[in-house]
Amino acid sequence: MSDKLIIFDTTLRDGEQSPGASMTRDEKVRIARALERLRVDVIEAGFPAASPGDFESVQAVARAVRDSSVCGLARALDRDIDRAGEALKDAQRPRIHTFIATSPIHMQRKLNMTPDQVVEHAVKAVRRARQYADDVEFSPEDAGRSEEDFLCRILEAVIDAGARTLNIPDTVGYAMPDQFGGMIGRLIERIPNSDKAIFSVHCHNDLGLAVANSLSAVMHGARQVECTINGLGERAGNAALEEIVMAVRTRRDFFPCHTDIDTREIVACSKLVSNITGFPVQPNKAIVGANAFAHESGIHQDGVLKSRETYEIMSAEEVGWTANRMVLGKHSGRNAFRTRMQELGIDFASEQDLNAAFQRFKELADKKHDIFDEDLQALITEAGVEAEDECVRLVYLHVCSETGEVPNARVTVKVDNEELTGTAVGGGAVDASLKAIESLVHAEANLQLYSVNAITSGTDSQGEVTVRLEKGGRIVNGQGADTDIVIASAKAYVNAVNKLRTSKQRMHPQVGDV
Template sequence: MDTRKIRIFDTTLRDGEQSPGASLFPEEKIIIARQLERLGVDTVEPGFPAASPGDFHAVQQISRLLQNTEICGFGRAVKDDIDAAVRATADAAKRRLHLFLSSSQIHMDFQLRKSREQVLEIARSMVAYAKQHVDRIEFSPMDATRSGEDFLYEMVEAVIAEGATIINIPDTVGYALPEEYGNLFRRVRANVRGGDRVEYSAHCHNDLGLAVANSLAAVQAGASHVEVTVNGIGERAGNCSLEELAMAVETRGGAIGITTGIRSEEIYETSRLVSRLMNLSIAHNKPIVGRNAFQHEAGIHQDGLLKNRNTYEIMDPERMGIPRDMIVLGKHSGRHALKHRMEQYGIRMSEDELNRFAERFKEEADARKFVSDADLLRIWGDTSDTQAEPYSIVDFQVISNHRKIKVASVTLKDNRTGEEASFAAAGSGPVEAVVACIKQAVPMDVELKDMEIHSLSSSESAQGEAQVTVEAGGSLYRGSGIDRDILSAVAQAFLSAINQAVSHSGTGAPDSGNQAEDRTAAGGC
């Protein structure tokens, strides 16, 4: 089967930014735009230049900086919007303009308050006006999937006659089913004069959870552009997810003969960057980039994964830059997973030790939702009379108030020598101060790469869970901590990750007859 390349049009900085609370400063847009270029997107829609001076400046700067990526200026079918988009993208090496105008009867009646004839005239005249400035013109009949098809054909035919080169058929409210959406592209191409001379684009919203499926249906029906956002953000339930579409094509594209130019190794970093800068958390069960996307708790799954990853994973997370973190310990976990996790701390157990450890672990796991690394090592210590972790927290305190800098002190015990030492540090926040204290005790350079904090229930007595990823010696290590005091949970998680790094470096293996083994997979646990 011949392979056809699909062009990825990213609208994270325009439609994605319309998510409530996701507004970005211009400099943040520039940071994301540079990462999108590294990711390999073909087209970036950096914003709505007519919306605000800040958006205009961001689009202008991105147009000047991104020389390998097409820049799309977005606007309504209004002269002022077109003028702003033309000026903002003037310095782009490659550019297009994207105009939209409603085509459904409900939009014309209640939003535009115009007749069909008036709407058609606006579409014709504004595309003709835009064509005087830019050759590549994309036109979107908004709410196309709820429009009368005869009128949709008439509008598309009119804008093609005036010079539109790309026709986007948007599922603006996420209403269409995949078969319906694909057939709509086929019918437009077949029934519109000039429809075989233009390119087609798909823009799908996710109100029914069908955005990726609908986009693939459009591609199979002839669309050559797909409009997406990182993490699937956007109005209401969001847009077609870039990472989901890209990996669906990478994993199954051979079945339908398509490919993209997305560099999969940049997916995870792009996802985390957008999440951080837009302050939008990623759902745990989000495909591809969610915390649970490549984690497994069931004992049968864990056993299979430890023997061969392909038993239960159809993608390799490390190819996408996702740290290897496939085993989650809970009441469903089996002995193989427990043994594997303890070996990550340099602990090899005999059969009798493993039996005692597994029995005690099951008792703890039945009593709680999640067993943290700190809990795991405590259980090992209780069942073996051996201190597994190089360092443990004896005590810590934080002085914090509304306006002043935060000060922390932490007392750690070196379990190899039995010595205790106290460290003090200041920070703009209590977490920064506690982390700075702990880093002073470690005999190696450690960088905190990522941190997630979650509440495990909604009550006032809820426990907080912290997941911390650190980098040391070129490898990533992940630790977890759970406590009703969220600072304590963070401290436990950070120290857990550090203990793994120290153990694997050979400088902190516990002197108990257990030998650390070589670490073969980056990412820790």
């Protein structure tokens, strides 16, 4: 029997640190339920001390998830650990993940602490966390640039204090595979009580080596990998869960371990995360990209037709690309709609919410013939802006665009319950529409990204638009979906403006007075 490789998903915590990727509480719960269907072992739901919103999100995930462990991040501070313990009190299997920096540059310049003080804080944090959960994880931040002797010292101490998982992060994505894997092997060998803990890794992708470093660590004894769906994460992202899992599954001859992941749920989970965050998956992305199992070369096509194994090392079905799905349409009833939503992990708080969602579904069904799972996920995401945050609402949009003429748009929006109408011209229909909206809402933000992605195939597919705005250092993503790209663009811009206007902000987990 091979060892089990624990899959620790941090999409809801580290993935959310991508600029503009912040999620609402309900969106986090939806993703957590998808991760549970994926059979992820540990779900890191957030950083409870970061903000009241993050606390509520972790609490909601802890209450919703039953099969996976739910984890909360905490700095090595009493108040952080207490907050995490409180947020996780309803979890079936709670885990507290506490961390403190251990590299010389971090200890001297960020923490202003001596190595002795850092060890003292780490031990104290682990002991306090054990008061709330038997399952405690400790991370020496920036381990990749830490002195190995000091790592041995602090990790031995936190194991004695009760840590049962030791996570070694390559915080800045600096390590090389042989170097990083070798370090993991040496730590396991040198620490006297290493047999009392599971060694984990958390690799960032700054040099494009997050997956390679993680798998190298697995070959040297790590038995937990921290990763995210689609490799989402701050800067260049994290190790991609789907790539880790399928590498281990496909190369059973090479890796001395296995995972419990239900790989048939990978594509559905990838699409959900992409839909909610507004970060589209590149077509040539391994496993979950649209072209991952496409063959255009005649030589490749001929080989695949004769024997799939000639050019495919895994099947599309394995990861959920061709899973049977119920297709809904305009004649589908309320019960079929409710049933499919429940299968997608979406529950409605009341009959009123169900009726409102069903009405939106019927409106969409009048525009396109077949409604797929991706359409349903987009429908719920679009409706997910909380009422108190919806200060601006799109009421009416008229666009004129014809050959040889300057496009113009007329738009009506409701701002704080007052209807305002404005017009604008632009380089195209979308440009004119967004300029007309801006003339009324005065967001005065920098447009950093405008992206269009087809949710499904076909000319009647909904277009999903992502708009990224920056103002005063704050970055938000707005999303909109419609069969009309111009309307979807207007919805996305309004959504982003609403996020800018709300006072809710997240604190970066690594900012603070540790």
